[in-house]
Amino acid sequence: MTMSSLDNTVTDQEQQPLSTEARSGGRKRSITRRRLKVLAVQLGIVVVLLGSWELLVRGGVLDALLYGQPTRIVNQLYIWVTQGTDNGSLGQQITVTIEEALIGFFIGTALGIVFGVAMGRIQFLSEVIGPFLKVINAVPRIVLGSSFVVMFGLGLMSKVMLVIVLVFFGVFFNAFQGTREVDKNFIANAEILGASKWQVTRQVVIPSAFSWIIASLHVAFGFALIGAIVGEFLGSQEGLGNLIRQAQGNLNQNGIWAAMLIMAVVALIAEWLITRLENRLLRWRPPQHSAAAEA
Amino acid sequence: MTTVSESPTIGRDAAASMSPAIEMTAATKRFRTPDGSSYTALKNLDLRVERGEFCAIVGPTGCGKSTALTLAAGMERASGGAVRVFGKEVTGITPNAGFMFQTDAILPWQSVLENVAAGPRYRGVAKNTAYRDARDWIRRVGLAGFESNYPHQLSGGMRKRVALAQNLINEPELLLMDEPFSALDVQTRAKMSTELLGLWEQSKPAVVFVTHDLEEAIALADKVVVMTAGPAAGVKATFHIDLPRPRVVQEIRFDKKFNEIYQNIWEALREEVDIAYAQTTRSVAPDGKEAE
Numbered sequence A: 001m002t003m004s005s006l007d008n009t010v011t012d013q014e015q016q017p018l019s020t021e022a023r024s025g026g027r028k029r030s031i032t033r034r035r036l037k038v039l040a041v042q043l044g045i046v047v048v049l050l051g052s053w054e055l056l057v058r059g060g061v062l063d064a065l066l067y068g069q070p071t072r073i074v075n076q077l078y079i080w081v082t083q084g085t086d087n088g089s090l091g092q093q094i095t096v097t098i099e100e101a102l103i104g105f106f107i108g109t110a111l112g113i114v115f116g117v118a119m120g121r122i123q124f125l126s127e128v129i130g131p132f133l134k135v136i137n138a139v140p141r142i143v144l145g146s147s148f149v150v151m152f153g154l155g156l157m158s159k160v161m162l163v164i165v166l167v168f169f170g171v172f173f174n175a176f177q178g179t180r181e182v183d184k185n186f187i188a189n190a191e192i193l194g195a196s197k198w199q200v201t202r203q204v205v206i207p208s209a210f211s212w213i214i215a216s217l218h219v220a221f222g223f224a225l226i227g228a229i230v231g232e233f234l235g236s237q238e239g240l241g242n243l244i245r246q247a248q249g250n251l252n253q254n255g256i257w258a259a260m261l262i263m264a265v266v267a268l269i270a271e272w273l274i275t276r277l278e279n280r281l282l283r284w285r286p287p288q289h290s291a292a293a294e295a
Numbered sequence B: 001m002t003t004v005s006e007s008p009t010i011g012r013d014a015a016a017s018m019s020p021a022i023e024m025t026a027a028t029k030r031f032r033t034p035d036g037s038s039y040t041a042l043k044n045l046d047l048r049v050e051r052g053e054f055c056a057i058v059g060p061t062g063c064g065k066s067t068a069l070t071l072a073a074g075m076e077r078a079s080g081g082a083v084r085v086f087g088k089e090v091t092g093i094t095p096n097a098g099f100m101f102q103t104d105a106i107l108p109w110q111s112v113l114e115n116v117a118a119g120p121r122y123r124g125v126a127k128n129t130a131y132r133d134a135r136d137w138i139r140r141v142g143l144a145g146f147e148s149n150y151p152h153q154l155s156g157g158m159r160k161r162v163a164l165a166q167n168l169i170n171e172p173e174l175l176l177m178d179e180p181f182s183a184l185d186v187q188t189r190a191k192m193s194t195e196l197l198g199l200w201e202q203s204k205p206a207v208v209f210v211t212h213d214l215e216e217a218i219a220l221a222d223k224v225v226v227m228t229a230g231p232a233a234g235v236k237a238t239f240h241i242d243l244p245r246p247r248v249v250q251e252i253r254f255d256k257k258f259n260e261i262y263q264n265i266w267e268a269l270r271e272e273v274d275i276a277y278a279q280t281t282r283s284v285a286p287d288g289k290e291a292e
């Protein structure tokens, strides 16, 4: 057997079509039509819900003071945008809250990944630290918010701490589990090829655990927003949580709804960004996993 | 030329100067079972593989073929006896060895190129050099043009080629293969076997090739080792295959001598397969327990 006869010896049966564009082109139109239909129905549901809410309030069935009113919520938003809030501009409030959530989210996620992977890889560490984490996890952590306000004051710090605590555990447990689930053959193969312990962790364990970790980020960002808002609610001078608290004090139901609406938009944008990150980092996966998100 | 010789050790004088690739003497492997007792998979296994020798191992399912390979690779430690690779007692992952797993072990999140270049990269070779060598090996295993594909974009046979290139790029002196082609269809398997022989003849590492396919074993190997049924499995017999090389796996089956050899080895193998089959169909648990 000579070397040249080994070249390009992939048999026909082993060749696979690398692009499925030809097929998906034909299906594209019907998919678009389906999506339009879904969108139309969804829009209809929203219109009906908001419309009946508005009508019920106007007709006097629901008390505007207790339940709020869609048009007045819009009006409240308009006032905030044009005249600012009692704490300063609306943009400022949103920025403060997002800043707290993001800083806490990144630190909490980083800590969660480091601890999760380390404890998944090092048996001794998980035996020592495991029980402590179980105890802390059993505490209703949101209560720590009050404690942090006392400890760190009304500023950024107390919110960031609360966010870290809320974000950490979700990410940690997923990173730990993901590390434990790594295919043993992948690790053995890398070791035989010459990988050190650290190289196995970097090249095999972390990428493998990533699908678990990323899955936890969706929930973790929701927790980050909750942490920031609740933190502000418990004690602060600005931020969306502070606006909500003021609105509650003034029995301004429309203000509460308006702040909630802003948060929802922020959460949706974050969700979209995380999904994009997911598709980027996990693009090695077979298409059926990511196609839904891309479509 | 003699067709078949049946002896446990050969070539003492020839290999005296150099230690053999693998030398297991009375190697024993016990596993702890989930219920706390222990199970003896291998007992007093004697196996010797010379440098540059192509050794095939056949035996009934569950007898301990994979276990024997993991002992040589250093993935598991022997519970008793000695396991030496190139004269050195195995205490950790065996250096300069390659291992091809039965199931895919290439990383799905790395491209073909990254997977093949992994070994040199782990060993500190510069990226450019590693990638250049990797491209060369990808070409040699017939995957040119697929460098940037991910494993899920390849067929089963192509993934095996990646695994083969990934191991050969490290220029192992010992290549351990655990039913590497068993997941492939018959034609692809024969083709890959022939290619494996071609690549093997270029650098002549010692190869231990575990398979359930006796034809494949004879077509490839210098020596076929038949193992006894487990528990406490050992070597039943060793057969030397002196069919001329180079061999073409697809055609060697029609050779008259091939059939004689086949008959001989099948006699030995069938008894063990029958024993193993009787055990599994009777009751698995009580027989499997450590009794000695």
Ligand SMILES: Nc1ncnc2c1ncn2[C@@H]1O[C@H](COP(=O)(O)OP(=O)(O)OP(=O)(O)O)[C@@H](O)[C@H]1O
Pocket (backbone or CB within 6 Å): B031, B032, B033, B039, B041, B059, B060, B061, B062, B063, B064, B065, B066, B067, B068, B230
């Ligand atoms: N980690 C383990 N713990 C407990 N028992 C094990 C372990 N690994 C293998 N065994 C047992 O050792 C015996 C030999 O296993 P091994 O995988 O080596 O068999 P094999 O000859 O490779 O089988 P096959 O041909 O089906 O691959 C089996 O009975 C198996 O149940």
Ligand SMILES: [Mg+2]
Pocket (backbone or CB within 6 Å): B065, B066, B067, B178
């Ligand atoms: Mg096996």
